[in-house]
Amino acid sequence: MVSNRSQVHSNYNEQGYVVIRNYFSAAEISSLREVVLKFHQLWKEDNADFYQQEAFNSSLVTGSQYLTFDNRVKLFNFISSKKIMNLVDAVIPTNPAFMNTQLFFNPVNPQQKDFWHRDCQYDHDIEMQKKVIHDTQVLHLRVPLFDELGMELVPGTHKRWDSDEEFNVRQEEKGRVSSENLSTGKKIKLAAGDLLVFSADMIHRGLYGLDRLALDILVFDSAADFVDYVDDDCLPDISMLDKINDPRLFMNTLHLKSKG
Numbered sequence: 001m002v003s004n005r006s007q008v009h010s011n012y013n014e015q016g017y018v019v020i021r022n023y024f025s026a027a028e029i030s031s032l033r034e035v036v037l038k039f040h041q042l043w044k045e046d047n048a049d050f051y052q053q054e055a056f057n058s059s060l061v062t063g064s065q066y067l068t069f070d071n072r073v074k075l076f077n078f079i080s081s082k083k084i085m086n087l088v089d090a091v092i093p094t095n096p097a098f099m100n101t102q103l104f105f106n107p108v109n110p111q112q113k114d115f116w117h118r119d120c121q122y123d124h125d126i127e128m129q130k131k132v133i134h135d136t137q138v139l140h141l142r143v144p145l146f147d148e149l150g151m152e153l154v155p156g157t158h159k160r161w162d163s164d165e166e167f168n169v170r171q172e173e174k175g176r177v178s179s180e181n182l183s184t185g186k187k188i189k190l191a192a193g194d195l196l197v198f199s200a201d202m203i204h205r206g207l208y209g210l211d212r213l214a215l216d217i218l219v220f221d222s223a224a225d226f227v228d229y230v231d232d233d234c235l236p237d238i239s240m241l242d243k244i245n246d247p248r249l250f251m252n253t254l255h256l257k258s259k260g
């Protein structure tokens with residue numbers, strides 16, 4: 001368990017992730033869960049077919065489609081709370097910017113298997129992936145709302161390329177499939193109240209099971225070219241900014257957007 005800023009920084013740099021146990025109180029999690037469950041219920045009703053057939057996550061939890069003004073403000077205040085910002089600042093010391101949120105849950109179909117990937121593989125070919133893992137990466141801060149099996153990560157792969165085994169499984173080459181076990185995988189079981197910070201570009205998979213419902217906050221370094229990934233609707237309206245205690249995470253994104 002790590003607690004101070006330089007320890008967080010060095011653990012993240014070396015391993016690509018940091019886990020902090022019992023970081024949030026039961027009251028903090030229950031208040032967050034209440035808002036997120038409202039979103040989840042409405043999202044499921046609105047996306048019934050997708051949910052039944054294949055979904056394992058949703059996004060834009062802070063958007064205006066399902067949550068009221070007050071609940072959005074509550075969520076923005078959680079995302080930019082001292083506890084979250086202390087970690088964000090430890091990993092991205094200069095101008096961290098908010099990208100989005102995602103909500104991860106179990107797929108309805110029990111046959112659907114969890115799968116290894118790097119997030120960058122959905123945007124880039126292999127040669128480009130080899131480059132981008134050495135550039136600035138997107139950070140996920142996972143806040144489990146119920147106890148869950150957690151994530152399986154391959155430590156160090158935020159900075160190194162795949163072994164043959166990792167590559168063939170993740171890319172489904174040479175008859176391998178992405179749901180197979182990897183000898184280098186490390187399972188990180190998570191309980192409600194824990195926080196896991198990890199690099200989106202390391203090799204990872206979410207582990208399906210229990211009653212998982214995890215809010216992932218996505219943050220990037222303003223120096224990197226990610227602002228086009230940000231949907232305007234997931235940002236606070238101007239009228240919300242003075243209700244957010246420390247709005248700089250959102251201000252940095254708004255600033256990048258205004259330049260773009």
Ligand SMILES: O=C(O)CCC(=O)C(=O)O
Binds near residue numbers: 056104140200204216
């Ligand atoms: O939890 C999951 O299902 C996958 C998580 C993941 O891939 C991510 O957060 O990037």
